[in-house]
Amino acid sequence: MKSCVITSPFIYEIREIPIPEPGDNEVLVQMKAAGVCGSDLHIYKGENPLSKYPLVPGHENAGIVARVGKNVTRVKEGDHVVVDLIITCGQCYQCTHGREEVCEKVLVRGSGTDGGWREYFTVPEDDVYEIDKSIPWKDAALIEPIAIGAHCTKRGRIQADDTVFILGTGTIGTIILQACKVIGAKVICCDVDDSSLERAKTFGADYVINSKTEDMIERISQITEGHGCTAAFDSACFPGSLALLLQPGIVCNAGRVIPMGFSNKPEPISQADINKRELDIIGSRMSAYQFQPVAKNMAEGKYRLEGLATTFVKFSEIQKVFENMENPDPAVKKTVILFD
Template sequence: MKETMRCVVIPEPHKFEVREVPVPELQNEDEVLIQMKSAGVCGSDHHIYHGLNPCSTYPRIPGHENAGVIAKVGANVKNVKVGDHVIVDLIHTCGTCYQCKIGRKNVCEHVSVRGSGADGGWREYFTAPASEVYKIDDSVDWKDAALVEPYAIGAHCTARARIVPDDTVFILGTGTIGSIILQTCKAKGCKTVICCDIDDASLERAKAYGADYVINSKTEDVLLRISEITEGHGVTVAFDSACFPGSLTMCMQPGILCNAGRMVPMGFSTAKEEITQAMINQRELDVIGSRMSCYQFEPTIERMEKKAFNTEGIATMFIPFSQIEKVFYYMDHPCAESKKMVILFDE
């Protein structure tokens, strides 16, 4: 094994550096060393680079959608061995706070998130507690392995929303997460899923993933179309995966979300919105927060191994780690092909 490696550091917003640093050593016998093979580029990575993520600190090595190979194990490690393909959890938790004890470790009182509040996986090697890595069969292509974390988000937020087959679902935004929520809702048996976006190509992709109806909010009246589709009842569940200022208020308005409906915002926009107590209580709406995922990695990996997901077109651009500057170029100059980038580490 080589003694040094390349890593990517964001020292402050709008700047990045590629540094040559020592390969990290295990800090204790419960840790493993992971050689990175693929890493997804998330919208939150864009926000970290541009200084828009309220949860991030600097300097920071980004990357929370991490897949790799075990290169070294501590003496106490039993769950994985050298050579195993693994997915790395993005959260490190205390295990003792109220949230951890009730099964909500993703919002642990002391949660540390790789790639945001702690260093992530945009480097050739890094260490992690063995308890935070999960084996994945080596039949799964690295391009797909990098997508386990966003698919785990889809599993988590739909569980938080209490999705059942009788639900009529509205998804605002058909990017990566919106498309994954769509696939997850259909896998859970939802007969009616309505997708809304301003991009016709994204809406066509949503049709391929099983959307029953699509609405282009640039050219169509969203309220009118939902009224037509639902015969005036509105939807029972709305997911806001567009997450622009005002998008939450839009989804919650009468005519879109029905009385007793469930609203699931997916973003971290800090912009104030015109939401009142009356908007929630007059119709007894549930506004359900959803952050990352909780205990969803292993079931998601199992489904990925069974090829239960349609990953075709979820990732739209693959960039070698040796050309990492392209990732930041496309963060500053986005195009249709760069909607979802995956970094592939050099052999």
Template sequence: MKSVYVTAPYNYAVLDTEIPELKDDYEVLIQMKASGVCGSDFHLYHGKNPNSTYPRIPGHENAGIIRRVGRKVTKVKVGDHIVIDLIISCGECYQCRTGRENVCEKVKVRGSGTDGGWREFLIAAEDDVYIVPKDIPIEYAALIEPYAIGAHCTTRGRVVSDDIVFILGVGTIGTIIMQTCKAKGCTVIACDINSEILNRAEELGVDSIINSRNEKVVERVQEITGGKGVSVAFDSACYHGSLTSLFEQGLVRNAGRIVSLGFVTEPEKISQAMLNIRELDLIGSRMSAYQFMPTIEAFLQKRYDYEKLVSDFIPFSRIDTVFYNMDHPGRDVKKMIITFD
């Protein structure tokens, strides 16, 4: 089989490797069918993911078909369409015992701390795969993982129907958060500098848009909310300074919540007064925990218009195109999904 390795920042290789063999009675062999290209894959390739090591096979948004099962596997069978959890956790530490396996003391993340899905076959434990009904096209099943992130971070943010939500950055994850909040019944404001993805947000039902390239964000938020500010703000732009910008007076109302999703390592300029005068909640969110099954159900119920997120389906045989697009990001390339024969 072929496997794609990022060997060092800005370097990759396509290698011929052996199809892995089952070594445990509870393992399954998966033939890959689709893998989404995430911002964290960009960061791995560009040397900007502080959680990554090299050499590494990227890819954590993975969908495939079960081709072999261990002797004691009972949850899946050969031929099942599945998605693969990106998290490998110990199941024993305090975090795992309290429902926070995504920040397990020994957590490994596929495509970052351990090898991911940009290869033709891989092995996983049966507990790490989830059956996807064949009514869901398998190439779009790769989007179940990022939608699980939307479910997780909105749960972390305690989002409810009467919230007014502000989303800074409506790329793939921001758009998913927007759709998740709209499915909960919220009023949502989308903010970005890219007019094309703001137009996409409007097509997908966002209530208001703000182009921060040519509009004053806080003034527009005050106008939209009748001078109150929003109750929840998500930082899905994740650049240096983006988190600080959400603390600007007038954006988030007293007792509001700010949810951070990024891994920027440079310090932000946030003071105790900025947090405590309004008694805001600053909430971290990483990946997802226990959201795959609810997200699969949401896909079946057609709660999300996920097809509009994908701009490019790229065959695995043309993996060079994926890396070219990483190095030369174009406005037309929004979300890539790698497909396998």
């Protein structure tokens, strides 16, 4: 089998290695599709301090069960599955209280340990979820990022009567938009790029704001009749974006702000910014317990998937993925690797 390995920043190679055998409680997954995420770019560029080389990237993984260990009962050979990105201890406070995504010993496939940019790999039975065979592989790879949207909207307690503001309409912003629309909320999307905002309209945005050419707070006031939004997601995630969302006029009293990024730059935020309006600042990382409901929703056609992934690359031509990382094409919003 072939495996794509990043050996050091900006260096990768394709290795020929034996197909592994599953252990007693493991399944062997033959990969069919893998998404390319911004975190894969950071790993390739050497910007993830938690990643060590050599490393097989890829945490958005879908494939077929090729073999099962003798103790496996949940899935069988031939089943279509997606693979959870997190490996957890199952025993810490977080794991036993429904917060396994921040397990004390959490490992993430594709960054903390080897991921799915290889033709086969073994995973514990508990880390795979069967999906409907009607879901095309190019869409199955999107289940993990859509699960992030489902998780953060659950963390943000989004309800049908919410007016949600989303800063940034890239892949994650568009996915959060769809998760909010499935719930029934009204959504305002904001970006500095008109083409991204037009794309957001096709995915269900009720209103769009170009903050480069429009007064963002004034537009929000017009749309919400002066009340402000009940929740805001930061999917732009640049230094200063959290402080931006805490400005009066964006989120109403008792509103929620859900930052999605990992910027470690200090921002000018005061206790008064939060407590004068009794805001909730809610962290959200990855996803937990959302793969199965998202796969069910996808099989039932509840998401608009056409155009969510813009670029498809054969695994045999994976060099194109790295070429785009080094020379980004603005037209490439989301790439999915398809295995032969």
